[in-house]
Amino acid sequence: xxxxxxxxxxxxxxxxxxxxxxxxxxxxxxxxxxxxxDDVWNHFLPSDFPDGFVAPQGFPTRKQLFFSLVENPLxxxxxxxxxxxxxxxxxxxxxxxxxxxSIVWGNDHRYWQWISLPNTRFTQVAELIMVWxxxxxxxxxxxxxxxDTLYGAYLVFKWNDDPYGFRQPIEASLVLDGTETDxxxxxxxxxMQNPGNEESRCAELRGDGxxxxxxxxxxxxxGDMGEIKMSLKETKRPYEKKGLILHGIEIRPMP
Numbered sequence: 652x653x654x655x656x657x658x659x660x661x662x663x664x665x666x667x668x669x670x671x672x673x674x675x676x677x678x679x680x681x682x683x684x685x686x687x688x689d690d691v692w693n694h695f696l697p698s699d700f701p702d703g704f705v706a707p708q709g710f711p712t713r714k715q716l717f718f719s720l721v722e723n724p725l726x727x728x729x730x731x732x733x734x735x736x737x738x739x740x741x742x743x744x745x746x747x748x749x750x751x752x753s754i755v756w757g758n759d760h761r762y763w764q765w766i767s768l769p770n771t772r773f774t775q776v777a778e779l780i781m782v783w784x785x786x787x788x789x790x791x792x793x794x795x796x797x798x799d800t801l802y803g804a805y806l807v808f809k810w811n812d813d814p815y816g817f818r819q820p821i822e823a824s825l826v827l828d829g830t831e832t833d834x835x836x837x838x839x840x841x842x843m844q845n846p847g848n849e850e851s852r853c854a855e856l857r858g859d860g861x862x863x864x865x866x867x868x869x870x871x872x873x874g875d876m877g878e879i880k881m882s883l884k885e886t887k888r889p890y891e892k893k894g895l896i897l898h899g900i901e902i903r904p905m906p
């Protein structure tokens with residue numbers, strides 16, 4: 652392989668993945684040079700960036716731009732949506748800010764309050780003071796996502812010092828608007844890590860210190876249109892719930 656011209660090696664590398672390209676740089680000097688080529692990394696950057704995208708300054712190579720979008724999500728749509736790339740594939744990822752979600756009683760200060768926390772993507776997150784009726788819904792246009800990709804939707808949250816009322820599983824659902832009711836994907840999930848209920852998915856702690864719970868999965872095909880609607884609700888059992896801090900809903904490729 653080392654006898655091949657560098658542009659030929661670069662063309663081969665562009666057919667692999669960002670992870671493989673980075674690994675190939677250890678093979679030899681010519682592979683290392685090819686792995687830095689803009690032609691290679693252009694294949695891993697989206698051909699169609701979302702509306703409102705402006706490339707960050709100070710990244711002269713396409714490789715540097717790629718990893719900037721992996722590590723530092725950009726804010727779009729008046730800072731109510733974050734955009735990034737998945738490290739191993741370059742597929743598009745998004746997070747919907749709490750302000751862009753439909754939260755029942757979210758604007759009533761008796762039930763929810765809007766606060767600022769360090770190390771969050773958005774200027775404000777939502778803290779639950781107390782509700783009996785818990786209902787959060789988000790939507791995203793499916794055309795924003797990468798084609799031919801299996802996606803998962805995740806509620807991202809943490810707890811304050813006094814959580815209460817979330818020991819029981821609650822209902823998560825996901826549906827593409829315009830489909831029949833029978834096509835709705837529904838499941839029971841637990842926001843606690845150890846709920847003692849094996850029939851529901853449990854929340855997992857992320858590396859950034861927040862928890863996440865999967866709301867559902869869907870496959871984005873080329874040409875798909877419409878909106879994906881994701882929700883988490885508990886409206887059937889009348890008991891007090893409090894203490895959740897909502898960061899947003901993240902949509903990213905499944906591993």
